[in-house]
Amino acid sequence: MDTPRVRYEVSEKFYKGHIRIANEWPIAQTQYSEYYLNGEEMSLQHTPVQNESKLTYNAEPGQTENSDLRFKFTADEDMELTGNMKLKLWVSTDDADDMDLFVGIKKFDRRGNEVYLPDFNHLENGQVASGCLRVSHRELDPVKSAPYQPVLKHKNLLKLNKGEIVPIEIEILPSSVFLKSGESLVLVIKGSDIIVDDNPTGSRGYGHSDTVNKGTHKVYAGGKYDSFLLVPLIPLRD
Incomplete structure (x- = not known):
């Protein structure tokens, strides 16, 4: 009863961070902010993007x-x-009736070098956070879902028609990272694991060797396609 309910590390890089405590999770003063995908500049921006890509x-x-x-x-x-974090996307494919998507959040320093972090179940080359979704399982549970955390029903298989464009929400597992001015976050979207388990025994317990993907995936952003990354900003403290 004498210990804080929440204890976490705000990571700057591997083996460097600051321990924080809180009384609740999510942290009460969290300010959620939407960063919209700009397909022309391949950037994330605060305001909705006008041109469709x-x-x-x-x-x-x-x-x-x-x-x-x-x-x-x-x-x-x-x-x-x-x-x-949460990623909302509009997606389609002409080559299959389903899609597996993998999402990574990476940190880069002011010189453009990737900053590695422990990550979920990774060793020396982890990223900030990860998420994945099989699109046929995209149906949300409206009761259990929160604006910052989609929860899926997993009751109906919603297969795709050729060229059908659908909205999806991908949960990105909890993380904590500190960015100095001039440092960057990069959102990666891929059809297979972003970090590959190079342990031949597979003993780290993660990895997806079999996917439903065929051919190419299409991602839509801007205009009526409000694809965005939702991030949890914590007001800076002394």
Whole structure:
């Protein structure tokens, strides 16, 4: 009863961070902010994007060219992001009736070098946070879902028709990261694992070797396609 209900580390990089405490989760003073996907500049911006964009990537595992989409946001002041992120996307495919999507949030320093973090179940080369979704399971549970955390029903398989454009919400697992002014977050969208388990025994207990993906995926942003990344901003403290 004498210990805080919540204890967490605000990570700056691997082995460097600050321990914080709180009385609740999500943290009471969290300010959720939407960063909209700009498909023309491949950036994340505060305001809705006016022009529509259709972006395509090769979704099958093992692809080395055009195998992901990356959107960048650069902090103009110091920022702490702690809690759940959420990604809303509009997607389609012409090559299958289902899609597996994998999402990563990465940190980069002012020189453009990736800053590695412990991440979920990774060792030396982790990212800020991860998420994934099989699109046929996109049906939300309206009772259990929160604006910052979609919860899926997993009761109906909502297969895709050829060229059908659907909205999806992807839960990104909780994380805590500190960005200094000039440092960046990069959103990665891919059809296979963003970080591959290089342990031949698979003993780390994660990885997706079998997906439903075929051909290419399409992501829509701007205009009527309000694709955005929701981030949990914590007001800075001394």
